[in-house]
Amino acid sequence: MKERKxxxxxxxxxxxxxxxxxxxxxxxxMIRISSGELSRRMGLTASQIRQDLxxxxxxxxxxxxxxxxxxxxxxxxxxxxxxxxxxxxxGAGNLGNAIAAHMSFEKRxxxxxxxxxxxxxxxxxxxxxxxxxxxxQLDDFCGKEKPEVAVLCLPYEAAxxxxxxxxxxxxxxxxxxSHFDIKKLYPDSAVENVHxxxxxxxxxxxxxxxx
Amino acid sequence: MKERKxxxxxxxxxxxxxxxxxxxxxxxxMIRISSGELSRRMGLTASQIRQDLxxxxxxxxxxxxxxxxxxxxxxxxxxxxxxxxxxxxxGAGNLGNAIAAHMSFEKRxxxxxxxxxxxxxxxxxxxxxxxxxxxxQLDDFCGKEKPEVAVLCLPYEAAxxxxxxxxxxxxxxxxxxSHFDIKKLYPDSAVENVHxxxxxxxxxxxxxxxx
Numbered sequence: 001m002k003e004r005k006x007x008x009x010x011x012x013x014x015x016x017x018x019x020x021x022x023x024x025x026x027x028x029x030m031i032r033i034s035s036g037e038l039s040r041r042m043g044l045t046a047s048q049i050r051q052d053l054x055x056x057x058x059x060x061x062x063x064x065x066x067x068x069x070x071x072x073x074x075x076x077x078x079x080x081x082x083x084x085x086x087x088x089x090x091g092a093g094n095l096g097n098a099i100a101a102h103m104s105f106e107k108r109x110x111x112x113x114x115x116x117x118x119x120x121x122x123x124x125x126x127x128x129x130x131x132x133x134x135x136x137q138l139d140d141f142c143g144k145e146k147p148e149v150a151v152l153c154l155p156y157e158a159a160x161x162x163x164x165x166x167x168x169x170x171x172x173x174x175x176x177x178s179h180f181d182i183k184k185l186y187p188d189s190a191v192e193n194v195h196x197x198x199x200x201x202x203x204x205x206x207x208x209x210x211x
Numbered sequence: 212m213k214e215r216k217x218x219x220x221x222x223x224x225x226x227x228x229x230x231x232x233x234x235x236x237x238x239x240x241m242i243r244i245s246s247g248e249l250s251r252r253m254g255l256t257a258s259q260i261r262q263d264l265x266x267x268x269x270x271x272x273x274x275x276x277x278x279x280x281x282x283x284x285x286x287x288x289x290x291x292x293x294x295x296x297x298x299x300x301x302g303a304g305n306l307g308n309a310i311a312a313h314m315s316f317e318k319r320x321x322x323x324x325x326x327x328x329x330x331x332x333x334x335x336x337x338x339x340x341x342x343x344x345x346x347x348q349l350d351d352f353c354g355k356e357k358p359e360v361a362v363l364c365l366p367y368e369a370a371x372x373x374x375x376x377x378x379x380x381x382x383x384x385x386x387x388x389s390h391f392d393i394k395k396l397y398p399d400s401a402v403e404n405v406h407x408x409x410x411x412x413x414x415x416x417x418x419x420x421x422x
Contacts, residue, residue: 012416078416099407108412109415173418192413194407196405202226202227203401204291204292204294204319208290208294
């Protein structure tokens with residue numbers, strides 16, 4: 001296998017899709033797939049696919065296509081799905097509750113070990129087998145458990161107040177549903193933002209063109 | 212006001228952020244803001260901001276900055292927030308329930324008028340004052356109410372089965388939380404995808420680099 005090159009951002013963005021798609025066809029029992037067939041199914045050009053996958057080692061064999069399981073595993077490794085990153089979720093309202101209950105964290109390399117909320121009417125409730133703890137216990141918990149990832153299902157102001165505490169406790173990876181700009185404050189953190197309301201506004205824009 | 216130009220995709224993607232940010236400072240009572248100040252606060256260059264906003268008319272006045280309310284209103288219009296697009300949500304499980312309860316649809320130009328699920332244990336339940344209806348009533352409902360937008364909080368297979376029915380019923384705008392590729396099937400539809408699991412995988416990738 002080739003040594004791994006530095007992979008460009010546009011390729012990285014396509015990795016989850018490759019991973020998802022290869023997982024589906026692996027489950028369907030296929031062993032190998034050609035770049036042409038991948039291209040047809042994924043809506044990318046075959047040469048784009050060959051270029052993309054070439055970044056991760058020699059999985060293609062001229063005339064034989066790609067070994068699906070090997071490629072799926074390798075992309076999974078790159079995405080860190082075999083890790084068990086200790087993860088906490090803060091904000092157990094409607095959205096946090098749904099995210100905690102709905103997402104397969106463990107399949108994607110995350111181990112959800114704690115859920116926190118500042119609202120006394122939510123603390124004590126069980127979500128996904130975890131008892132929601134008050135935010136006042138966050139310091140203690142982080143000191144003992146050393147989580148690496150925080151999922152923030154919080155409004156802007158609450159996120160703004162909490163992030164420096166989390167960062168000080170050693171958390172540098174954030175799945176951020178708030179509009180608070182963590183990356184601007186801590187450029188060395190890894191942040192994935194999910195801005196649901198921006199996405200809805202974008203639909204408004206595109207549907208305007210459509211109506 | 213200048214006639215509106217065709218706005219590039221990269222500018223469009225920044226519109227929700229401008230809209231959100233201008234709304235915040237409008238609420239704080241500010242009247243005007245310079246591109247320099249906007250730049251400092253939003254983390255874009257002043258010339259970038261001038262270029263972006265120049266697309267939407269003459270809101271800036273040399274030396275005086277932008278009129279915040281006018282600019283906020285104009286961007287809101289472009290994003291269609293004054294519309295009342297009739298919207299249905301399908302899939303009232305954890306995620307759909309949270310999306311229905313959590314999002315300010317009406318503030319963003321969407322009027323949520325119906326919620327549907329195929330699971331009998333969810334139908335009859337009230338979410339946001341709407342009674343969850345069985346999917347079997349979808350045809351009738353669409354015939355009468357003529358919704359324009361569908362929010363899909365469904366797994367791939369369920370979305371795959373439903374989309375052609377929705378499209379046939381005249382729905383061409385989708386806020387899609389499933390991995391089913393609606394745009395590929397119906398290129399003339401407007402689709403905003405929210406792929407939560409892809410976002411989580413991306414965090415896995417970036418945190419790997421970070422750990």
